[in-house]
Amino acid sequence: MMQIKKVGIVGLGTLGTQIAIQAAHYGYDVKGYDLDPEIFQQTIQKIRGMMKFLGKGPTMPVEEWEKAAQKVKLDKDMGETLKEADLVIEVVPENLELKRKIFTQIDALAPPEAILATNSSSIPISRIEGSTQRPEKCLNIHFYAPAISMNIVDVMGGTKTIPEAIETAKQFVRSISCIPLPVKKEILGFCFNSVWRAIKKQTLYMWAGGFVDFRDIDRAWMVFTGMNRGPFGLMDMVGLDVVYDIEMSYCNESKDPQDRPPQALKDMIDRKELGVKTGKGFYTYPHPEFVRPDFLQG
Ligand SMILES: NC(=O)c1ccc[n+]([C@@H]2O[C@H](COP(=O)([O-])OP(=O)(O)OC[C@H]3O[C@@H](n4cnc5c(N)ncnc54)[C@H](O)[C@@H]3O)[C@@H](O)[C@H]2O)c1
Missing domain, CATH: 1.10.1040.10 (N-(1-d-carboxylethyl)-l-norvaline Dehydrogenase; domain 2)
Incomplete structure (x- = not known):
């Protein structure tokens, strides 16, 4: 199994922010990039409001969640976020063309051995993997919303994903206190x-x-x-x-x-x-x- 230490998050909106903070809390070195440099802080503010509304906080004490948020390093340049990443999670809006474009960029900027995942809710990785030179390292890692408290995560491979990449992804999910839901055969909507x-x-x-x-x-x-x-x-x-x-x-x-x-x-x-x-x-x-x-x- 591969060792994941550094995680790059591309897209720090609603879900990207929550994933980045979850991974930072569990000891990963997390870097994040978004086109909008303000969005991470704005999203944190929205999540605080959501916690109040739901009367439900993250799976860890709120103070620790806030501390973890400060550990996420924000970059102005996607190359900086990805250059040493072992795992990249793409969390940009749900649009196939955009995701394919971003995956080509990520593939060019991340180390060749890095695993590339999409958090897409509906697009199977098999439709995106072809825009990279490493389809065997591409997969879906799909967090459910609100990710701060809903600790289930689908893990689904594409047409060429190697078992090692799937196992590494499952292990990563477990290591951030989430339950992996492996999907053995491609299905729209994943497991849950x-x-x-x-x-x-x-x-x-x-x-x-x-x-x-x-x-x-x-x-x-x-x-x-x-x-x-x-x-x-x-x-x-x-x-x-x-x-x-x-x-x-x-x-x-x-x-x-x-x-x-x-x-x-x-x-x-x-x-x-x-x-x-x-x-x-x-x-x-x-x-x-x-x-x-x-x-x-x-
Ligand atoms: N919101 C949910 O409930 C939910 C749940 C599960 C999965 N998802 C999936 O997660 C993904 C993101 O959803 P979201 O709700 O977080 O969206 P969002 O709109 O809140 O965030 C997307 C972020 O991506 C950024 N972005 C756009 N283009 C970019 C680029 N080229 N480079 C870097 N950043 C870029 C935007 O600035 C924005 O901050 C989607 O694929 C969605 O299907 C969302």
Whole structure:
């Protein structure tokens, strides 16, 4: 297995910042680069707000998380970030052309033995690996949001990824206190997003078709799983526009009209009912019904 000591993060927005801090906390020498030099600090500020809102901090004490944030070295030049990296994680926006372009740059700047990973939510590495000279070292390492507290990470290889690269990635994931979810054969949505996607598709269908009240689905889910919100509460948290876009990308991929998200969801988005971020989605915020003690009584 390869030894990872230095980690380069390309893209320090929502997810890149969280990944960089997680790795820095667990002793890696982390360097980060973003086109926008202010974004790392701005994102930290947003994450602090998110922690407050969720009432849930990172997996380590907040003070240690803050200390780890100071350990991440920011570079103005991507070459500086990558020149000694053992592992590079690309965390730029979800756009295939952009990712391919960035991978070509990363491939040219990182040491030849470095492993190159994408945090993409939906693009399998097999579509990106060809833009590098080292497809055998390329893979998907996909963190779930919010990465500060959701410690599951998909690991999926491409068409040429060598087992050593997969094993090294899994070991890296474990070493930062996360659970690797190896995907043995390429599947859209990786391990857990595929499951979550099936839940979203069925529950949206049941709601939009008028079969049941969405609150009853959430009640049943909360009792069944012991969670503090159901699928509709979760979708409100993610943002209904984000949910819609993700469902559309699955639909565009399969070309199956049954995969198209319901029009009723699109109507909510058009009315700016996007969930927690606009104060209204399936529920009304900041005091959604499902937090009331009598919610589970129906
Ligand atoms: N946000 C989520 O919930 C989530 C969850 C899991 C995976 N992801 C995936 O992570 C990736 C990033 O998502 P995000 O939400 O962090 O996006 P984001 O928009 O918050 O951050 C992306 C960052 O990349 C930077 N960037 C753009 N072009 C660049 C370039 N050429 N060089 C360097 N930096 C560049 C931007 O300035 C921005 O700061 C996407 O592939 C997304 O699918 C996101």
